[in-house]
Amino acid sequence: MERRKVIIDCDPGIDDSLAIMLALKSEEIEVIGITIVCGNAPVEMGFGNAKKVLRQMGRLDVPIFVGEKRPVRREYVNALDTHGEDGLGESYLSEVDGYEQQMDAVDFMASVLKAEKVSVIALGPMTNLAVLIDRAMDAFLNIEELVSMGGTFKSHGNCSPVAEYNYWCDPDAAALVYDTMYENGKKIHMIGLDVTRKIVLTPTILEYICRLNPETGDFIRKITKFYFDFHWQWEHIIGCVINDPLTVAYFIDRNICQGFDSYVQIETQGISLGQSVVDSMNFYRKEANAKVMTEVDVLRFFRLFLSRILDVKPEELDILQDII
Template sequence: MRKIIIDCDPGIDDALAIMLAANSPELDILAITTVSGNVPSDMGAANARKVLKQLGRMDIPIYIGEEVPLREEYIDARDTHGMDGLGESFFPEVEGEYEKKNAVDFLTELLEREKISIIALGPMTNLAKVFSRKPELIANVEEMVSMGGSFKSHGNCSPVAEYNYWCDPDAAAVVYDLFAKAGSKIHMIGLDVTREIVLTPNRLEYMCRLDPEMGEFIRKITGFYMDFHWEQEGIIGCVINDPLAVAYFIDRSMCDGFDSFTVVATDGVCRGQTVVDSMNFWKKEPNSRILTETDSERFFAFFMERVLRKNDGSRWKKDEFKLLHEL
């Protein structure tokens, strides 16, 4: 098992990513850390707890992280994710105490003790604070997968920027710069690949037929998301970005791409844009792996096999999803 931290801002697609990670035996989830992004960090923690209760995984600790970006005014994405961050499903709050330690302190102390991997699904504010204080800790990051940015795809909150990096561009810029100086790479799961992962009404209905309980939970949190995507992008369904980062972390063949040196713009109309030097103009060592290709049908088979259950509690197998290629 690989020891991981999920740093996230739940968020509908973060919730789906947690569902996938928590049902993947390859992963030892040491903790979930939250950061303000789609929703404020404390609301994200509450949402993570709701998902963990649904999964029966209340053993995973949750640490609340940074409330505001490094420099920019904080602008959430509740227009996309609903006022509760889970599609206005308004599930009841789950009682219990959160970990008392701040996420930044927890991550710092953990990385001082051992090597771990990080799946970053939100703005990089927590991570920027950790690595700015102690850049030597990057050596203890076995792998960093970040859902954020874009290469050739248009943005989702500006013409050029993806929300996670746009929300706190300074944090993303700091982390990419520090990883470059450390000779390490960030695996960037950007909009070029995540836009291929569309949960359509037919795919959702199929999930509900295969596993009514989990399918209905997914239906409740994604309905608002589907309405948003229709109104904003004319998509029938919703793009679920974050679970692809988890799937790729587990199975590298889920996406393909290339290595490149990348910087993140922090100001002006290009705020949050990932500037990918794919032509090697700057002659710098790559600090990123830019993913550009994926297979949506394969992803959904992977997701469904792990998250959904039969009536007897056993897992479905990929070869049993006979209708998936038609949806």
């Protein structure tokens, strides 16, 4: 099997951590680096959280690069109200010392992408990618495939009535990335709230995880408890939506999500700040710059996700169809 090289650009974050776990356990992917951007947590906190996840996975060999500390233009607003004051569900796991890199995230991306085509799985705001466009456009255009957890089509927003957090946090960056994709005849894969909202880690699934792999289950329980409480308080969901692992799962298995090609523009001002405006009716008569996901096979996702992170065979997970 040929492994696809990827850079994971993220803002850990609870669901980012679960996504990293899935990527590191998947033979189809070779994670050559993790780049951190301000988003769910400030970059230094995100750097620390990424190290905690790599320690849990026994993969501190994967380099982590600290990226942009603030959005391109607007004031930075973190999401610690959602992810806890330590950015990792107030699990307060012990810190991992060291592992600082000599170059920043954008320089790392530029150096890698100038040398070869590598895909980017973007799980946070697109600030690092926007700076890459300004600093090294040739490197950005050499991204083999760009898959983004962000935006929404018909589903409501999660930080405003119309906006998803990653694009709302830095709308100018997201707008630049989408516009650049359009101008160069490329498409971004948009894994938005329309599909990620259907991926809910319930108490029953969490208990199942703990039964199958107590060590991994204990780690996931620690980092998601705060997330469970937040989702109940704000959305009356018994469980928590885990957005980012779906993005990694889609990168591995394209049959997990389905959607359509469309031109997408990101709003950068006013009450619709951060909204992903999807021209599904082709009013603008512009070539598509995105593949917008609208349908997801929830069972297929959980079979892949759990079999990988728990080290069990998919056929051993037959009970899933009864508990999802």
